[in-house]
Amino acid sequence: MKIYDFALDAKAVGDAGEFEGYASTFGNVDQGGDVVEPGAFIEGIVKAKKDGRTIPMLWQHDQREPIGVWVDMAEDTKGLYVKGNLLIDADPLAKRAHGLLKAKALGGMSIGYRIPAGGAEPDEKRRGVTRLKTIDLREISLVTMPMNIEARxxxxxxxxxxxxxxxxxxxxxxxxxxxxxxxxxxxxxxxxxxxxxxxxxxxxxxxxxxxxxxxxxxx
Structure with a gap:
């Protein structure tokens, strides 16, 4: 699984644990030379909804630490916009994440994903850049220091x-x-x-x- 990080742009953080923001934005080249193209998430989102499958909300990409649920996600002209609920009444870690989110102490959201066959291609105009056209989204995490994972x-x-x-x-x-x-x-x-x-x-x-x-x- 690959990791792609974004500076946190969370909005409307509510007292009950609800929040929304961008989990991914288009056009930004990451440190590994990958750039997400508009439309990259649509196929995966449609398939997940059709299969009745939800995308996990994790803490620091740890599969053992789900902290909430994503209630909605959709592409717009900027990127992948998500709405989620932290389960603050059921999980102490989710409550902690909620407090950090409200205090703007979290560094970003980060997606875990795979690229299906034919889902990526080299950018002909930018050497060393790979265009991600189709993304199989596996999870979205709240992370404190996203650049550490990306650098790794x-x-x-x-x-x-x-x-x-x-x-x-x-x-x-x-x-x-x-x-x-x-x-x-x-x-x-x-x-x-x-x-x-x-x-x-x-x-x-x-x-x-x-x-x-x-x-x-x-x-």
Whole structure:
């Protein structure tokens, strides 16, 4: 899953936990060189509603920490506008997030997503920029310091694109911060996945190992 962060633009934060704002805006190039195109969310939103599926509201991209519900989301000319309710009467963490939101102490909203086949293409006019045309939205989080997570993802992507593989520790950090995995889960995933690629690299097949890792990272 990939992460895309945005400075918080939350409006109308109510005493009962309701708030609204932009979870994503169009036209901004992130540190990884990705830019969301208008229309990117429409297909996924329609499909989720048709399937009766809701997009999770998470705290810091942690799958174990749902803090509320998104009651509405739609694209407008600026981006993906969302309305949500923090479950402040049922969850102490949601109540804390509500207080931080009202005090403007949260850094942003951040989306977790995947790109389906054919959903992205290089920008012909801007070198190194990828246009995201279709996004499979998996979750939207409230985050305190969004750039930390984005920098972690970008750092690993940059390492691979520079012709190297990340260390096990770097990859474990990425899994915990951006993927929401526990320390033990991150160690297990890294040991059974990345370690094999590192062993392959050490055996003299670094190009193949690098390609396999990058393909998995961007899937």
């Amino acid at each position: 993802v970008t750092g690993v992507k940059s390492t691979v694109e520079a012709g190297k593989l990340p260390t096990l520790a770097e990859f474990e950090d990425l899994l915990r911060d951006a993927g929401g995995f526990s320390r033990s889960q991150a160690k297990a995933i890294a040991a059974h996945g990345l370690k094999r690629l590192i062993d392959q690299r050490d055996a003299g097949s670094e190009a193949d190992a690098r390609s396999a890792f990058l393909a998995a990272l961007l899937r």
